[in-house]
Amino acid sequence: MESRDRARLDAYFSRIVREHATEAPPSSLLVTHLLPERPAFVRAVGAVTSLKAVLPKPKSVDGHAKREVERLYCVDELSRERFADPEAAVAHVEMRAAGEPVVLLDVGGYFAPSLDALCERFSGRVLGVVEDTENGHKRYAASGKLPCPVVSVARSPLKDPEDYLVGQSVVFSTEALLRDRGDILHGRPALVLGFGKLGSSIARLLHAKGVHVTVYDIDPVRRTQALSQGFSVARDRNRALRSAGVVLCATGALSLRGEDFPELRNGAFVATVTSSEDELELAGLPECYTRSTVAQHMTRYETTGHYFYLLNGGEAVNFLHGASVGPFIHLVQAEIIAGVRALVQGGLGAGVHEVSAAARGSIATTWLHYFNER
Incomplete structure (x- = not known):
């Protein structure tokens, strides 16, 4: 990052911190993608909370960013297994924030399986969770009766630019891997599974590139939306799988x-837009399939009479090329900080909540001041 860009980013987060600081900052644990631009956000979280541990998503760690964060904060290993085990989850939070009010900042619902135990048995107090992703939003919403507030930014309008650009980066990385192998997207009909914000962005860019796109979504409303936008919509999912390149x-x-x-x-x-553990049941693949690496970040699965290729081991394909969405990511990062303030201020009952429209408007105004140069 150029020094001018770094200075602008630091100034932006300094203002966000001033606008959302509280008189009694809580402790926090932060799950995050540790990408090159992320240390500025981590420092901002450390300014509005007592940041006890950074838990990097294991498949998206930039070495330089990790070293920069380690100079300031504890960096702990993150795994689904650790936080799916209530004993291990409580022990970890006790180790880092015993007896303190704590906010859990999540990306993907890591704390969801053990949230009841954390709220009941932790020696301090869990003020709540701030969740960043749609997958995590669904994990918390599916938990039934939540024991504390969960502020979700997953469906915020401030996340729309990020989601759109992530979809674009997924297509870029998919095409790059095919080209590295001497292949191209054109001539291969594409099937997009899921027509939410990411899926619709992927479908639109593929269509713009001249690729024939078919969409499948379990939600009939989204299927009608896809149809209205000119995409083929699969009636039979298995038939669509059999015809997609x-x-x-x-x-x-x-x-x-x-x-x-x-x-x-x-x-x-x-290819997938998130981790293999979320999108793909690779463990359920019939044992007759053998696996071999045929190119960098490309695995061939083969059995008698059948073969297919998996990109990036089933992990989010766009992280191979930085998954950059430019400064738009800082809109959502600021909203996460606003979510912390909402939890500290109290008044939110147990359940899923959103940041207020007023807070979003303030964040957008601040972002435009720093990043809209025209």
């Missing part, structure tokens, strides 16, 4: 089960 998984949940992989067209490429 490229399958892009953008459901934010489980896109392909083990029994779906044999339905794929021979030579199909599969």
